[in-house]
Amino acid sequence: MNSPVKEEPVLVAETAVESHKIGGYCQIVKMKDEWWMYYNAMPLGDFNYDASRADGTGYMVCLATSKDGLEWQRKNVSLYPIRGKENNVVIPNAYGYMFDDPKKSDGYPYWFLTHMQECAVWKEADGCDYWDGLYLLKSKDGIHWKRHPGMALPFHMDSWNQCFYDSPLQKYVAYVRSWVPGKDRCVSRLEFEDLLSFPWPHETYDPNRKRVRKNKLLDEIPVVMQAGPDDPPGMDLYTSCVEPYGSAHPVWLAFPSRYRHYDSFYSFGRDSRGKNENVGVLDVALSVSLDGINWRRFSEAYVPLGMIGKIDAGSLYMGMGMIIKEDEIWQYCGVLSDRASYYRMDQGVGAIIRLVQRLDGFVSADTDHKGGELTTPLLVFEGNRLDLNIDCGAMGEAWVEIKNSEGKPIPGYSMEESVSVDRNGIAQKVWWQKGPDVSELAGQTIRLHVKMRSAKLYAFQFIKS
């Protein structure tokens, strides 16, 4: 598992709406020729519309835009009087997930899945309660949002639940927060065909079952991610952050925040661990899946905590969405310098930072200087060239052999005839002494046999050149 490089903060708390904090959650989406970032912020102080702040509301969904992913400008939409008339709040008092709907349900291209809480400045939330369940908002332009009637799911699922249309599956998929006794926060997954056929499929709520709190989702929707034996005691999965990677046959990546609780810790005066409830540290892990249901989570941090005193020393929440910039992937991450806690009312904390990953770079198959090898299962390909995304550095090399379905090297493509790949590139041509053309093998059942030394292999692809 390869961590990205942490780059500069792209947004820090500056405005009145951000006067308590910025971040936690953020998400980027491509809108015509620019990038939009929906991010959460919270103003300092008490407001008549966020009386339930202690339950997690009081967050504002704000909008910033960028041409290049580096420079972000807050978009002044002046829709709601929150700490002044001029601000970039597009949805008050919510934190949820925006997605575009290729089926344009009800004629709307943009949707937003969130819990809602009544507040004075926004009549769309009238009659809603944070503890009720999840609602859908809809919009034609991504700025003006209104509530779709009814409730998508009648459970309390707190923040940052997500939903999107899975094109290969031709269904909507949602990842939502559930609470399993002994595991605490988990991630549940459901799929369905009609976005607006409420409620979305789930087992009926049984009021007699023991649960963390009334109305919280337990396993009425199948749990697909949860704490396991490799995790430290008192850890749960705060968010899901599932992203498809690639288009035709996506690899599923998830960037869940792992939350290690300080509950009932006693530090004997060393520090503040255990002093308050629901306090702890969060980092971002990486989980991978081929179907979105069965996941493998790496134990190292994908985005590790920064040093105490730095902006990213306490809690980290992955932003959703990726910008592919040539041979890099940019992602964003909401960071806080302190331990997660909603008791804190510090001024102007938090930031949204940019992360840079190599294209396909999340996970690699590596060998050290002693060398290693791998053989694929049977494959059938289209195309006439084989490309590797591989980093052999200065010391490494890789050799590729193509074998037939019986496991015999195919003449012309044997290890002995292989011309090594070296150095570092995202699309390095594989050659044999006769050249790089593999078109004669297209459509046949083959295996790739890779030998390498001091190398990191990220991906392979047959292409038509």
Added chain:
Amino acid sequence: MKRRQFLKTTAGASAFATVAPSSMAVLGNDNVDKPINVASHKQLFIDDRFIESSKGIKRTMNSPKKAAMVMQPIREKEGPLVSVSSVLEVDGEYRMYYGLYVPEEWVKRDWPGKIPGHVRHMICLATSQDGINWQRKRVGLFNIGAGSDNAIVMPCSSGTVFIDPQKTRGSRFWFIGNITENPWWDESKNAVYRLTNEEGKKIGGAMYLFHSKDGINWKRIKNPFLPFWCDTRNQAFFDPRLGKYVVFVRGRLGGLRVVCRSESEKLDNVPWPFELKPETPLGPGGLIPGMNHEEWPVVMRPDKHDPPQTDLYTPNVNIYPWAQDVYLAFPPTYRHYDNFESYGRDTRGKYSNDGPVATQLSVSRNGIHWHRFREPYIPLGRMNELDGGNNYMGLGMIRKGDEIWMYYAGSPWTHGSYPYQPELTNAIFRVVQRLDGFVSVDSGPEKGELVTPPIIFTGNRLQLNIDCGAMGEAWIEIQDENGNALSGYSFDESVSVDRNGIAQEVWWQKGPDVSELAGQPIRLHVKMRSAKLYAFQFIKS
């Protein structure tokens, strides 16, 4: 088990196979048989000096973050290539001595009628207040090419600058390297660079010392420091641990580049002694073409763990000043393409003296015995990036709070393909390392542990440079010499360290005070989960 017994039972092999490859063990043999006096010095886990036994612990080399490009050559004045010679902190300002290798045509243009062997190297000076923004110093000493508006401090020379705390000959700045006699600088007069005979065979050479009061105006010690040609980036420093000057120069063994070392109480007593071997070819005036027969002891060399045709390009040794007995070398390793046949895929094997180069990390307790990690310390960039072909770390480190900054020159070309890609240019980059972050002992989600040999400390607090991230924790027990937990300092009484910090205080239920144990032999027993431990230090708070 006593340390002595322990070493006996492991028969001199690596004491801790779970920790590191067999070449790891303790680098250098000082302090083996007595409690190690760590006093209040920072101690790093670069080798097994502080690990007598361990379980579930892995030693890891940690690459720095590539931060940003800081400089590119001014093409029309400096040519396509810059390199980092030395970075120094001088009176609150940072200095970077950087090198040029100007195009051959410029030599012909600027010095018509005479093309001596090797005049293309230049040493220049840039300065910075913050280590990020660098300005060339308009030295204006030498009227070369386009005029004297340039940063050149030593024309036609290559080598490294160092500061002499003993101010030999009254000079604070010293330079070790080579120089070609040239018309621009009187100090170059009668200097020998490399001698060749009529057939072009190399038959002798020399390297010199230069000194300066200001680091800008330099004087040469006329006689060679060594009657050998040792090529670029040789280096020297005063080693306060030895109270001696130490010099590392480039040599060859079996055709492959190696690093040779010598030490002396006096810097300017030239030439420094060396041992002439029967095979050493003596040229005119006793000059020798290269240190190719171990005329000085070889301390770094390629071995069976390196790919074929790999050599160590330059020594690049730093004394790490923020911990005790830590020497860090950043040798660029060079894998040659000689005789490679790519069957039309690429240019490997086409050019002479060609191949990719990338910087590795080598660690030592004494500058003599080294352990080199085989992963790249500075990995090559992708082939379409400015540092996709070569990187060479520069000498010197800057400490910025809890970070160490270093600089490297990265180039898109491989070593010998450079002349064939005249359109390309290279750059100098800054890299950021955590303080003490070069090597750590790591444990995964299953707990790991280690026990130190007996140590003696001064101070009243124990601090760790440790990264437990969000998931990890570490617990410390202090034991007596025989491995029994001391009351008040046992694991059961330990308050865990968590998160990530360079000086995290270790606590027990009774508090952090360890002063009552100062001066007596103790052992530290560390248990940790999902953590990277970089250093420990007893301090007086």
